[in-house]
Amino acid sequence: MNLYIIKSLYSIIYKSAARPELSKKDLKEISRVSSSNNAKEGISGMLLYVEGEFLQLLEGEKEKVLTTFSRISIDGRHTDINIICESHQKQRQFEEWNIGFYSLTGKEFQDKTGFKSIKSYFEADKYQDEIMLVFLLKQYAELANKQT
Numbered sequence: 316m317n318l319y320i321i322k323s324l325y326s327i328i329y330k331s332a333a334r335p336e337l338s339k340k341d342l343k344e345i346s347r348v349s350s351s352n353n354a355k356e357g358i359s360g361m362l363l364y365v366e367g368e369f370l371q372l373l374e375g376e377k378e379k380v381l382t383t384f385s386r387i388s389i390d391g392r393h394t395d396i397n398i399i400c401e402s403h404q405k406q407r408q409f410e411e412w413n414i415g416f417y418s419l420t421g422k423e424f425q426d427k428t429g430f431k432s433i434k435s436y437f438e439a440d441k442y443q444d445e446i447m448l449v450f451l452l453k454q455y456a457e458l459a460n461k462q463t
């Protein structure tokens with residue numbers, strides 16, 4: 316019975332601000348290293364980049380998710396890291412992606428969500444709902460593989 320709790324799936328969603336000097340090449344490198352590390356750790360998830368801001372979901376075994384997140388949280392390539400939700404899950408939502416990565420402009424994000432930035436999206440409290448967030452990230456995960 317306890318085994319179920321120890322091995323149960325855990326997920327974290329956080330947002331952060333990218334260092335202004337971050338280039339496309341840097342983003343590609345983050346995505347490459349994340350994909351390789353997450354595959355080894357059995358972690359899946361999605362990283363969204365909207366004009367200087369990140370929104371990331373990580374899911375997997377609790378200990379591995381927490382270890383990965385603590386590494387991410389001391390990474391100097393972003394600041395203002397805020398956990399939006401963390402919880403146990405019954406099943407993976409992003410099974411196919413060790414890390415889906417999708418980058419879009421504020422304008423594109425606004426056309427989709429009505430908000431011009433991740434920050435303003437979260438200022439509207441009702442959108443912090445986990446189900447809504449997973450739904451949003453999934454739509455970009457579907458597109459992630461098609462983006463070069």
Ligand SMILES: Cc1cc2nc3c(=O)[nH]c(=O)nc-3n(C[C@H](O)[C@H](O)[C@H](O)COP(=O)(O)O)c2cc1C
Nearest residue numbers: 345348349352353362369383386387390392393414
């Ligand atoms: C926004 C952002 C998201 C990241 N996501 C991940 C991730 O999902 N998995 C991961 O292992 N590293 C991620 N990283 C990179 C880590 O902070 C760290 O640089 C990396 O895990 C170190 O891996 P290495 O020891 O193999 O070089 C992310 C970094 C940033 C800035």
